[in-house]
Amino acid sequence: MRALKSKPATGLYGELTVPGDKSISHRGIMLGAISEGTTTLTHFLTSADCLSTLAAFQQLGVPIERNETTVTVHGVGLHGLKASPKPLDMGNSGTTTRLIMGLLAGQSFSSTLVGDASLSKRPMKRVSEPLATMGADITTTDGHLPVTINGQQLHAVNYQLKVASAQVKSALILAALQADEPTTLTELLPTRDHTERMLTAFGGEITTGDDGLTITVQPQPQLTGQSMTVPGDMSSAAFFMVAASLVPGSQITLKDVGLNKTRTGLLAILKAMGGHLSVESEPTTGEPIGDLTVQSADLKPISIGKEDIPAVIDELPLVALLAAKANGVSRITGAEELRVKETDRISAIVTEFKKLGIAIEELPDGFVIDGRQPWHVADPVLDAHNDHRIGMVLGIAALLVDQPLQLKDADSVRISYPEFFDDLDKLL
Ligand SMILES: O=C(O)C1=C[C@@H](OP(=O)(O)O)[C@@H](O)[C@H](O)C1
Numbered sequence: 530m531r532a533l534k535s536k537p538a539t540g541l542y543g544e545l546t547v548p549g550d551k552s553i554s555h556r557g558i559m560l561g562a563i564s565e566g567t568t569t570l571t572h573f574l575t576s577a578d579c580l581s582t583l584a585a586f587q588q589l590g591v592p593i594e595r596n597e598t599t600v601t602v603h604g605v606g607l608h609g610l611k612a613s614p615k616p617l618d619m620g621n622s623g624t625t626t627r628l629i630m631g632l633l634a635g636q637s638f639s640s641t642l643v644g645d646a647s648l649s650k651r652p653m654k655r656v657s658e659p660l661a662t663m664g665a666d667i668t669t670t671d672g673h674l675p676v677t678i679n680g681q682q683l684h685a686v687n688y689q690l691k692v693a694s695a696q697v698k699s700a701l702i703l704a705a706l707q708a709d710e711p712t713t714l715t716e717l718l719p720t721r722d723h724t725e726r727m728l729t730a731f732g733g734e735i736t737t738g739d740d741g742l743t744i745t746v747q748p749q750p751q752l753t754g755q756s757m758t759v760p761g762d763m764s765s766a767a768f769f770m771v772a773a774s775l776v777p778g779s780q781i782t783l784k785d786v787g788l789n790k791t792r793t794g795l796l797a798i799l800k801a802m803g804g805h806l807s808v809e810s811e812p813t814t815g816e817p818i819g820d821l822t823v824q825s826a827d828l829k830p831i832s833i834g835k836e837d838i839p840a841v842i843d844e845l846p847l848v849a850l851l852a853a854k855a856n857g858v859s860r861i862t863g864a865e866e867l868r869v870k871e872t873d874r875i876s877a878i879v880t881e882f883k884k885l886g887i888a889i890e891e892l893p894d895g896f897v898i899d900g901r902q903p904w905h906v907a908d909p910v911l912d913a914h915n916d917h918r919i920g921m922v923l924g925i926a927a928l929l930v931d932q933p934l935q936l937k938d939a940d941s942v943r944i945s946y947p948e949f950f951d952d953l954d955k956l957l
């Protein structure tokens with residue numbers, strides 16, 4: 530149990546560089562592993578999820594060294610991975626699991642994937658079924674982990690994705706690299722495109738059509754190791770953007786944050802709600818980055834739906850918190866994917882926000898929140914539900930309450946942001 534900081538006497542103030550992007554750190558290891566030569570990742574995210582990816586690739590025979598946040602991957606090429614003598618432990622990481630399934634489906638050996646209790650409840654058929662259309666031989670346990678993958682020669686497909694998911698898309702891209710012919714994938718909505726951008730940087734041939742939805746992958750590329758600095762994680766910066774917006778008297782600057790437009794839904798939402806936010810982008814050759822300055826503001830309510838969700842999927846608990854302080858009724862719909870994250874995030878947010886007396890109504894695919902109702906703490910013991918993002922949003926919510934609150938499972942922040950509470954203290 531952790532005692533949370535309650536309402537501060539003054540606002541949040543100062544500058545902060547948040548840790549590296551989780552999605553990009555995972556992909557850096559994976560693409561580095563299947564490239565020829567050395568890949569160096571600077572500002573790598575050393576959270577539990579990314580360390581699960583690092584350990585899994587070491588077990589697949591890839592030499593990888595880490596010195597604090599610098600990781601060196603000695604690539605073995607697309608055909609150089611080796612069977613692991615024991616099951617590969619995915620820990621809590623959905624991204625590691627789904628992407629590695631696509632990669633291992635085309636290898637010349639068999640693999641077994643296991644994970645923790647939360648990950649073992651999350652759906653895996655969304656990946657095994659489309660991979661099966663490419664000839665993959667994957668057995669799940671009732672659609673879940675443990676999963677066994679018997680590597681096969683894969684063949685190309687023309688596939689329409691059934692869920693708006695960058696993890697499913699990326700699994701199919703990694704499988705398509707090993708197919709016999711070019712593969713075409715069509716997304717339902719644009720989702721984060723780090724795999725496409727990074728694959729291009731490593732020498733792969735992948736194109737996205739003018740519709741932004743149709744992706745063509747050329748098979749059997751010669752990938753070459755790269756050196757890259759991982760941008761700050763927008764999904765981590767988001768906690769402090771929301772804290773600074775809501776705690777009166779705040780002004781903070783978050784340095785070198787990734788500004789890929791498939792990830793910046795929260796910036797658009799905060800602006801539409803009347804937030805005080807300025808963005809100073811920096812010129813780059815790779816992923817766009819910039820500095821974000823946020824000041825506190827009085828917020829208006831917002832309505833967001835299906836099309837808005839992918840660019841803000843991991844920040845939706847924070848959108849709910851913004852809504853809980855806005856001067857009207859907000860509606861968040863089309864977000865049923867939240868029910869299959871580390872916990873059912875819709876149910877967890879509703880349960881925990883009700884403990885703070887927030888007027889929140891649960892919908893099958895989101896929430897309705899009336900920010901005009903004053904908060905009244907009904908239960909001071911909050912629960913992260915073993916979910917890093919729920920734990921962190923509750924850590925920010927506590928700053929809006931002037932009585933002591935406790936947090937159960939606070940340690941879950943190690944999954945994506947081990948230094949979260951220390952970094953929050955720096956700004957307080
Ligand atoms: O591809 C990725 O790196 C991720 C994709 C998203 O998941 P879905 O693909 O399930 O939407 C996101 O929620 C997750 O944190 C990271």
Ligand SMILES: C=C(OP(=O)(O)O)C(=O)O
Nearest residue numbers: 621622623624843870918
């Ligand atoms: C859903 C998340 O991650 P993953 O799917 O990789 O477990 C997340 O980080 O919020």
